[in-house]
Amino acid sequence: MGITDSLKYYWNVKVVGQPFLHWQRRQAERRPKVSSRWRSDILSPPLRIGAKTKELISRHYLEGRYANGHRPVAWVTSGGPVEILQALGFYVLYPENHGALCGVRKAVVEIYGEAENAGYSTDICSYARTDIGSMLSGKTPVGRLPKPDLLLACTNICQTVLHWYRVLAKHFEVPLILIDTPFVYTKASDHALEYVKKQLENSIPIAEQVAGRTLDYRRLKEIIHLSKDATELWLEIIGRGRHHPAPMSVFDQFIHMAPIVEMRGKKETVDFYAALLKELDENIDKGIGAVRNERKRLLWDNLPIWYRLRYFAENLGEHGICVVASTYTNAWAELAPLMNLEKPLDSMANTYMHPILNQGTKYKLDTMKRMVEEFQLDGVILHSDRSCKPYSIGQIDQRNLLIQEYGIPALLLEADHDDPRAYSEEQVASRLASFVEMLDD
Amino acid sequence: MKIAALGIDVGSTTVKMVGIDAAGEIVWHHLEPVDPRVEKQVDSFLNKLKQEINSLNNIPLIATGYGRNLVHQAVKNITEITCHAKGVYHQLGHGGTLIDIGGQDSKVIVIGTKGQVVDFAMNDKCAAGTGRFLENSAARMQVPIEEMGTVALSATEEVAISSTCTVFAESEIISMIAHGVEIEPILMGLHRSLIRRVVAMVRSVGLVPPLLLSGGVVKNPAIRKVIEEETKEQVFLPEHPQLMGAYGAALFALKLMAS
Numbered sequence: 287m288g289i290t291d292s293l294k295y296y297w298n299v300k301v302v303g304q305p306f307l308h309w310q311r312r313q314a315e316r317r318p319k320v321s322s323r324w325r326s327d328i329l330s331p332p333l334r335i336g337a338k339t340k341e342l343i344s345r346h347y348l349e350g351r352y353a354n355g356h357r358p359v360a361w362v363t364s365g366g367p368v369e370i371l372q373a374l375g376f377y378v379l380y381p382e383n384h385g386a387l388c389g390v391r392k393a394v395v396e397i398y399g400e401a402e403n404a405g406y407s408t409d410i411c412s413y414a415r416t417d418i419g420s421m422l423s424g425k426t427p428v429g430r431l432p433k434p435d436l437l438l439a440c441t442n443i444c445q446t447v448l449h450w451y452r453v454l455a456k457h458f459e460v461p462l463i464l465i466d467t468p469f470v471y472t473k474a475s476d477h478a479l480e481y482v483k484k485q486l487e488n489s490i491p492i493a494e495q496v497a498g499r500t501l502d503y504r505r506l507k508e509i510i511h512l513s514k515d516a517t518e519l520w521l522e523i524i525g526r527g528r529h530h531p532a533p534m535s536v537f538d539q540f541i542h543m544a545p546i547v548e549m550r551g552k553k554e555t556v557d558f559y560a561a562l563l564k565e566l567d568e569n570i571d572k573g574i575g576a577v578r579n580e581r582k583r584l585l586w587d588n589l590p591i592w593y594r595l596r597y598f599a600e601n602l603g604e605h606g607i608c609v610v611a612s613t614y615t616n617a618w619a620e621l622a623p624l625m626n627l628e629k630p631l632d633s634m635a636n637t638y639m640h641p642i643l644n645q646g647t648k649y650k651l652d653t654m655k656r657m658v659e660e661f662q663l664d665g666v667i668l669h670s671d672r673s674c675k676p677y678s679i680g681q682i683d684q685r686n687l688l689i690q691e692y693g694i695p696a697l698l699l700e701a702d703h704d705d706p707r708a709y710s711e712e713q714v715a716s717r718l719a720s721f722v723e724m725l726d727d
Numbered sequence: 728m729k730i731a732a733l734g735i736d737v738g739s740t741t742v743k744m745v746g747i748d749a750a751g752e753i754v755w756h757h758l759e760p761v762d763p764r765v766e767k768q769v770d771s772f773l774n775k776l777k778q779e780i781n782s783l784n785n786i787p788l789i790a791t792g793y794g795r796n797l798v799h800q801a802v803k804n805i806t807e808i809t810c811h812a813k814g815v816y817h818q819l820g821h822g823g824t825l826i827d828i829g830g831q832d833s834k835v836i837v838i839g840t841k842g843q844v845v846d847f848a849m850n851d852k853c854a855a856g857t858g859r860f861l862e863n864s865a866a867r868m869q870v871p872i873e874e875m876g877t878v879a880l881s882a883t884e885e886v887a888i889s890s891t892c893t894v895f896a897e898s899e900i901i902s903m904i905a906h907g908v909e910i911e912p913i914l915m916g917l918h919r920s921l922i923r924r925v926v927a928m929v930r931s932v933g934l935v936p937p938l939l940l941s942g943g944v945v946k947n948p949a950i951r952k953v954i955e956e957e958t959k960e961q962v963f964l965p966e967h968p969q970l971m972g973a974y975g976a977a978l979f980a981l982k983l984m985a986s
């Protein structure tokens with residue numbers, strides 16, 4: 287790590303950037319501005335916490351921009367066991383989150399075009415294509431991404447990450463830690479848990495070597511503690527959707543989930559979610575719902591369609607429909623009870639074996655049914671995501687079972703979370719409209 | 728003729744308008760190929776009707792179909808799924824599974840015992856499984872579209888068309904013709920390919936008998952026959968299979984007026 291890089295980091299991040307972002311947020315909080323394009327007739331004003339979300343995300347990418355040479359940098363999959371890296375002082379970048387951000391900012395087509403031009407197939411997950419496109423061209427809407435010193439891929443979300451991270455490892459010529467998590471059909475076996483724990487143990491010396499320091503287990507426990515606190519708060523936040531009207535829609539959750547994915551294990555993430563929960567409780571007390579005239583409530587399955595979040599919120603909001611909950615945002619909440627501070631590595635092995643995508647399709651069906659009951663929902667929208675095969679497999683059967691076995695109306699929408707070419711708004715609009723009429727029948 | 732309500736279905740190939748009396752019976756209808764300037768076309772429909780019945784005052788119009796948002800003369804618009812279910816249920820008096828094959832989209836609707844939509848499926852983002860698939864291929868073989876079904880049924884054998892993509896199917900046909908394959912077996916193969924796509928949709932929602940059919944393609948006898956072969960179910964047709972969307976819309980307009 288170099289002194290010039292550290293000076294650059296302090297100047298740009300600590301002296302100039304952070305105070306500016308802080309000031310910007312305070313301005314936004316003092317004089318909340320609602321864009322003239324905001325459909326105030328159907329949606330309540332955006333949550334006040336939005337200014338803080340923006341500050342956190344901007345700061346995260348700002349830190350990343352000047353991290354090389356000052357701190358070790360790791361690129362990690364969204365389901366990766368990140369606590370060890372955080373305890374070792376790594377700056378952690380989540381390419382999937384960056385991909386989502388590129389989607390929201392409508393920058394994906396240009397970026398994944400770079401990967402496709404280099405021969406990567408359009409059948410590969412659009413997150414992977416966007417990341418590889420960014421890697422090859424340096425294109426990003428956040429200025430600059432730091433180069434990784436270490437890569438960490440965990441197969442608990444899909445097998446795509448395995449091949450994707452090998453491409454990154456070859457390109458950047460840095461070590462790749464691979465955590466292989468056996469699929470959980472019904473219950474995780476003891477030997478599978480032991481196997482994952484062993485891999486975590488084995489990863490420590492590699493990470494230590496890259497970071498140039500030894501792991502402090504007290505610090506690791508602290509970080510798991512903070513991770514657990516933030517995750518528990520997120521679980522509570524999602525649970526507030528049980529109120530009628532729901533104080534927050536999933537389209538808001540999709541935006542405000544960024545810190546729980548990429549800033550777990552930090553004190554300010556815990557504070558952020560505590561503040562969000564407080565705001566939701568105030569809105570519940572005042573009877574303010576995300577959708578002004580909430581008549582129907584739905585569940586969303588699978589990833590968001592990042593480049594059309596507003597469209598969905600407005601199109602459904604116009605009919606008094608609030609999408610209240612989703613299996614996707616829930617995936618970052620439901621693991622909270624598995625985190626155990628006393629046995630950090632055993633608890634990490636257990637937690638990282640159990641994301642929804644590492645469990646059988648029956649588990650997802652049961653989750654959907656449970657959420658429909660708990661949140662008193664009127665139906666389910668299943669986004670069949672062309673990119674995300676593990677999330678989309680089984681959805682046709684799940685949809686049919688929801689309808690036929692449980693009498694829950696369900697609609698399958700074909701799209702892609704980050705590739706607008708696999709999305710046709712006319713088709714989506716006519717299906718949504720028919721579904722809405724069916725719910726009203 | 729006393730018209731109480733009107734419905735219009737602006738599809739991708741044709742525009743249909745239906746007038747019903749207070750008892751919900753079809754007393755007037757008109758059908759034309761769709762004009763890109765929909766609003767003007769709807770005006771000409773309304774003028775035509777006006778000449779027959781003098782005044783259109785207080786007759787509500789509801790629009791459905793792909794172009795429903797373009798019909799500014801309508802008091803409301805409702806999707807073709809809901810309107811087809813309504814029209815067919817009203818005409819046949821019972822629910823079931825309705826297949827509607829349109830120009831650029833095909834749909835399968837499960838209609839409940841009270842006429843409500845229980846479930847539906849639509850073809851995905853391409854023209855395979857729609858009327859356009861047959862239309863394109865017919866043009867390629869220079870067979871008039873109205874004769875396609877009869878010509879197909881006259882085949883003594885059938886060839887398999889493997890491409891589901893409309894454009895690739897065309898090249899497949901060209902190469903078959905170049906290899907001396909007769910038109911009739913190719914046409915029969917095309918019908919089979921189209922219907923298999925549609926039947927896959929029926930299976931995805933689950934077939935609740937009886938099986939009903941609507942849309943312009945019902946005039947093609949091969950369609951009905953192949954559906955029956957592929958599903959092993961008898962197919963029932965409403966009296967005006969092409970008008971069911973517009974009829975459903977008119978029934979909603981009547982209800983709207985009553986409330």
Ligand code: SF4
Nearest residue numbers: 411443444446673674
């Ligand atoms: S395939 Fe699915 S789980 Fe894997 S990276 Fe893409 S979106 Fe994530």
